[in-house]
Amino acid sequence: MSEQNDAASIPSGNPPATDKAGFRPAVVESVSLETIAASLGIVVPPDSAKTSVTGVSLNSRTVEPGDLYLALPGAARHGADFVPQAVSAGAVAVLTDEDGARKLALDDLSIPVLIVSSPRAAVGPLAALIYRSQPHDEAVPTLFGVTGTNGKTTTTYFINALLRALGRNPGLIGTIEILAGGEAIPSLLTTPESTDVHALLALMRERGLDAASMEVSSHALSFHRVDSVTFDVAGFTNLTQDHLDLHGSMDEYFRTKAKLFSTSRARRAVVTVDDEWGRLLAEEAGIPVTTLSAVPGTDADWTVESAKQRGLGNDFELRHRDGTLLRVHTGLPGDFNVANAALATLMVLDSGADPQTLQAALDEYDPFTLSVPGRMQLISDAPASVVDFAHNPDALARALKAVRSQEPGSRVIVVFGATGQRDQGKRPTMGAIAARLADVVIISDDDPHDEDAATIRSEVLAGAKAARESEQLTCEIVEAYPRELAIRRAVELATERDTILIAGRGHEVWQEVKGVNLALDDRVELRAALTARRFRISTDKRIES
Structure with missing residues (x-):
C-alpha cells in the first residue's frame, strides 16, 4: 500500500473498520x-x-x-x-x-x-x-523507528532479523504487517493510528517482546500517529520526491521527517548522509547522531567499503572512523539494500549491542538474506523475475539498476504505472527513467483511484516517448492494461536470460478503481504467467517471525 492512502484515512468520523481486538493487550489497568x-x-x-x-x-x-x-x-x-x-x-x-x-x-x-x-x-x-505503553517503572521493548522515502520496510525487516539472530524477541509495526508475537496482523496503514500504536506497544510488553521496529511515515508525523511514542533509536534512509501532494515542497517534506529526530520523540539516531537532506538532518537533529555513508568518499562516522557482488546480493564492510570493522552480507539485490542493511546494523549497534556478538550473529545467521514481501521479492530465477514496491522516480531508478544482469544478451523488461490523484509531476519523470534503464517498457495501471486510468498512462507514456526520442534510446515502449494482462505480456516477451521487474505495488493485494477494490496481487499474477510458460518458480525464503 502506498502512503498516499494514509491521508485518505484521517478519521472522518468513522474510518474503515479493522480487527482492532488483535491490537490490544489482554489486561489494561x-x-x-x-x-x-x-x-x-x-x-x-x-x-x-x-x-x-x-x-x-x-x-x-x-x-x-x-x-x-x-x-x-x-x-x-x-x-x-x-x-x-x-x-x-x-x-x-x-x-x-x-x-x-x-x-x-x-x-x-x-x-x-x-x-x-x-x-x-x-x-x-x-x-x-x-x-501505559512505555512506563518508566517497567521493562519495555527497545523501540526502533525508521523514516525516509525509500527503504523503510526493508530496513525494519532487517532490524528484526538481526535482533532474532542475537536471541531477541522483537515485534514489528509496518506497511505490510504487524507482528506482536504469534500470528501476523495485516496492516492497513504505514503507521497505524496512535491509539493502536500505544495499544500495540502495551501488547508487546504484555507478551514479553523485548524489542520492536516501526516504520514512521511523514503522514504519521503530520497526523499525530506517533505522538507520545519515544524511540530508543531513530533511523533515516533517504529523501527523494514523493508525497508532495501532501507536503507541497521538498523542504516541507523534510521538515516533517525531521520531527522524529527531536528529544521528545527519540533518544539517539543513525542518519544516512548520502543525500543533501541526510546531511542537513545530521546537522540539525536535536539528539545524538551517528552518521552513515554508503557512497565512497563521503565524510561519515561509518562508511560502507569493499562492496562486492555475491549471487544476487552483496558482501561489504562497515568501517568506523576509529578503525572498527564489521563484515556484512545481504542476499537482496541492489546498492540500496547494502545501505538498508548497513543502517539496520548500526541502529542495532547503537541500541547497545556488543560489536563482537553482533559480528558473530552476522556470520552465523546471515540475517539480511530474507524475503521481504513485495520488496525486491524474487519470484523466478530464469528469467529473473522480481516484484518491488518502487513507486517514485528514485526507487524505480534504483530498482532497474539493481536488476540489470551482466549476462550478454540479457534484457530488462519492466511493468509499472502511476497512482491516481497523487503527485502528478512524477509521472513523466518515471516514464523517462524506465525508457533509459529498461529494454522493454510496459506501461500499465497502478491504483487509478477516482482518476481516469487512460489519462494517467498517457502522462507516463509521454515521458517515456519523449526521453526515447530526445536521447535516441532503443527501448521498446508498450501500453498494456489491465495490469494482469501487462504482466502476462512481460512474461511472453521474456527469455530465460532476461529480467522482469514488476514495479509499484509490491505486496498490495487490492487495486482501487473508481472506489472499487479489485483483487490484484502482482506476485500471484507473475507466478501464474511464469507457470503458464513452464518457467520454474523460486522458493520464498522468508525469515520466521
Whole structure:
C-alpha cells in the first residue's frame, strides 16, 4: 500500500473498520476519568470523576466496553455523529471539540463528555496514559523507528532479523504487517493510528517482546500517529520526491521527517548522509547522531567499503572512523539494500549491542538474506523475475539498476504505472527513467483511484516517448492494461536470460478503481504467467517471525 492512502484515512468520523481486538493487550489497568481530565487540564463533574476507562478508540465500530471514544472532526463527517453507536458498544465517556459537543444532545447522553479545543493533539498522550505503553517503572521493548522515502520496510525487516539472530524477541509495526508475537496482523496503514500504536506497544510488553521496529511515515508525523511514542533509536534512509501532494515542497517534506529526530520523540539516531537532506538532518537533529555513508568518499562516522557482488546480493564492510570493522552480507539485490542493511546494523549497534556478538550473529545467521514481501521479492530465477514496491522516480531508478544482469544478451523488461490523484509531476519523470534503464517498457495501471486510468498512462507514456526520442534510446515502449494482462505480456516477451521487474505495488493485494477494490496481487499474477510458460518458480525464503 502506498502512503498516499494514509491521508485518505484521517478519521472522518468513522474510518474503515479493522480487527482492532488483535491490537490490544489482554489486561489494561483502569484509569479514572478524573485522571484523564487532569492530564488535559480540564475538570469533570464529581459524579463522573471515578468512571473507569480501560481503552480508547477513534472508531465507533471498534469500541469495546470501558472505552473512551474520541469523536474527532474529519474531512466528511464528525466523529460526534457516531456517538450513539459508540455508547451502544460500551463507551463510558466521549472526548470531542466544541463543534462535536454542539452536535450532541448532552442532556440526553448517558455518558460524560470531555471537551477540548484540539482533540487530535490529545489522542497520543491519552492513548499512552490509558495503555501505559512505555512506563518508566517497567521493562519495555527497545523501540526502533525508521523514516525516509525509500527503504523503510526493508530496513525494519532487517532490524528484526538481526535482533532474532542475537536471541531477541522483537515485534514489528509496518506497511505490510504487524507482528506482536504469534500470528501476523495485516496492516492497513504505514503507521497505524496512535491509539493502536500505544495499544500495540502495551501488547508487546504484555507478551514479553523485548524489542520492536516501526516504520514512521511523514503522514504519521503530520497526523499525530506517533505522538507520545519515544524511540530508543531513530533511523533515516533517504529523501527523494514523493508525497508532495501532501507536503507541497521538498523542504516541507523534510521538515516533517525531521520531527522524529527531536528529544521528545527519540533518544539517539543513525542518519544516512548520502543525500543533501541526510546531511542537513545530521546537522540539525536535536539528539545524538551517528552518521552513515554508503557512497565512497563521503565524510561519515561509518562508511560502507569493499562492496562486492555475491549471487544476487552483496558482501561489504562497515568501517568506523576509529578503525572498527564489521563484515556484512545481504542476499537482496541492489546498492540500496547494502545501505538498508548497513543502517539496520548500526541502529542495532547503537541500541547497545556488543560489536563482537553482533559480528558473530552476522556470520552465523546471515540475517539480511530474507524475503521481504513485495520488496525486491524474487519470484523466478530464469528469467529473473522480481516484484518491488518502487513507486517514485528514485526507487524505480534504483530498482532497474539493481536488476540489470551482466549476462550478454540479457534484457530488462519492466511493468509499472502511476497512482491516481497523487503527485502528478512524477509521472513523466518515471516514464523517462524506465525508457533509459529498461529494454522493454510496459506501461500499465497502478491504483487509478477516482482518476481516469487512460489519462494517467498517457502522462507516463509521454515521458517515456519523449526521453526515447530526445536521447535516441532503443527501448521498446508498450501500453498494456489491465495490469494482469501487462504482466502476462512481460512474461511472453521474456527469455530465460532476461529480467522482469514488476514495479509499484509490491505486496498490495487490492487495486482501487473508481472506489472499487479489485483483487490484484502482482506476485500471484507473475507466478501464474511464469507457470503458464513452464518457467520454474523460486522458493520464498522468508525469515520466521
